[in-house]
Amino acid sequence: LRLRPNSDADIPLPRYMTAQSAGMDICIAIEKEVVLQKGAIALLPTGFAMALPRGYEAQIRPRSGLAAKHGIGLINSPGTIDADYRGEVKIAVINMGQNPYTFRRGDRVAQMVIQKVYQADLREVKDLAETRRSSGGFGHTGR
Numbered sequence: 735l736r737l738r739p740n741s742d743a744d745i746p747l748p749r750y751m752t753a754q755s756a757g758m759d760i761c762i763a764i765e766k767e768v769v770l771q772k773g774a775i776a777l778l779p780t781g782f783a784m785a786l787p788r789g790y791e792a793q794i795r796p797r798s799g800l801a802a803k804h805g806i807g808l809i810n811s812p813g814t815i816d817a818d819y820r821g822e823v824k825i826a827v828i829n830m831g832q833n834p835y836t837f838r839r840g841d842r843v844a845q846m847v848i849q850k851v852y853q854a855d856l857r858e859v860k861d862l863a864e865t866r867r868s869s870g871g872f873g874h875t876g877r
Contacts, residue, residue, distance in 0.1 A: 735782060735783045735784065735785075736781060736782055737781055737782060737783055737822055738763070738781055742763045742781035744839075744840065745761050745762075745763045745780075745781050745839070745840055746761050746840070747782055748760050748761075748782070748846050756845075756847055757795060757845030757846055757847045758845065758846045758847075759797070759842040759844075759845060760780055760794070760823070760825065760842065760843060760844045760845065760846050761780065761840050761841060761842050761843070762778045762779065762780060762825065762837060762839070762840070762841055762843050763779050763780055763781030763782075763839070763840075764778060764779065764837060764838075764839050765839070766839075767836050767837065767838055767839075768836070768837040769834050769835070769836050769837075770806075770827065770828075770829040770834065770835050770836075770837065771829065771834050772829055772831065772832060772833065772834065773828075773829060773830075774828070774829050775809050775826065775827065775828045775829075776826075776827050776837075777824050777825070777826050777827075778824060778825045778826075778827060778837060778843060779822055779824055780822065780823045780824065780825065781822070782822070782823055783820055783821055783822050783823065784815075784823065785817075785820065786815070786816075786817040786848070787817060788817050789817065789850060789851055789852075790817055790848055790849065790850060790851060791814050791815060791816060791817065791848075791849055791851045792814070792815040792823075792846050792847070792848055792849075793812040793813070793814060793815075793846070793847045793848075793849055794808060794811075794812055794813035794814075794815065794823075794825065794844050794845070794846055795808065795811060795812045795813075795844060795845045795846075795847060796808045796811055796844060796845070797842060797843065797844060797845055800843065804829075804831045804833075804835050805829060805830040805831025805832065805835075806827055806828070806829060806830070806831065806835055806843075807827070807828050807830055808825065808826055808827060808828065808844060809826045809827070809828045810826055812847075813825075813826065815846075817851075823846075825843050825844045827843060827844075
C-alpha cells in the first residue's frame with residue numbers, strides 16, 4: 735500500500751533487481767536530503783505498508799555495497815516485520831563509516847527478504863539432556 739500516493743508516486747515499491755535476487759531492494763521516501771554523521775542513527779521512511787500472510791515475516795537487511803563502500807548498516811540487522819504489522823516500513827540506518835553520508839530521495843538503502851516463520855511451543859522443564867558441547871559457549875572450540 736502506498737501511504738502517500740500523490741507525493742511518493744516516484745518512489746519505486748520494493749523489487750527484485752535481478753532474476754535470482756533473494757532480497758527486494760527498498761527505496762526511501764524522504765522529502766529532502768538526510769546527512770548522517772559518523773556514528774549517527776536515523777529512521778528513514780519508505781512510503782509503503784504491507785500485509786504479509788500469517789506464518790511469514792519480512793527481514794530487513796543492509797545492502798552490501800553501502801556497507802562495504804560507506805560503512806552504512808542497519809542498527810537492528812536483520813530487522814523483522816511481523817505478519818500483523820500494518821504501519822509504514824521504516825529503515826533504521828547507522829553510519830559506521832569514517833565520513834558523513836548523504837541519503838537522497840529514492841536511494842536504495844536496504845533489502846527485504848520474505849521468510850517462513852515457525853512458532854515454537856516452549857515448555858518449562860526441570861533439566862536438559864546432556865550433549866558433547868554442553869554449556870560450551872563463545873570460543874569453546876579453541877578458535
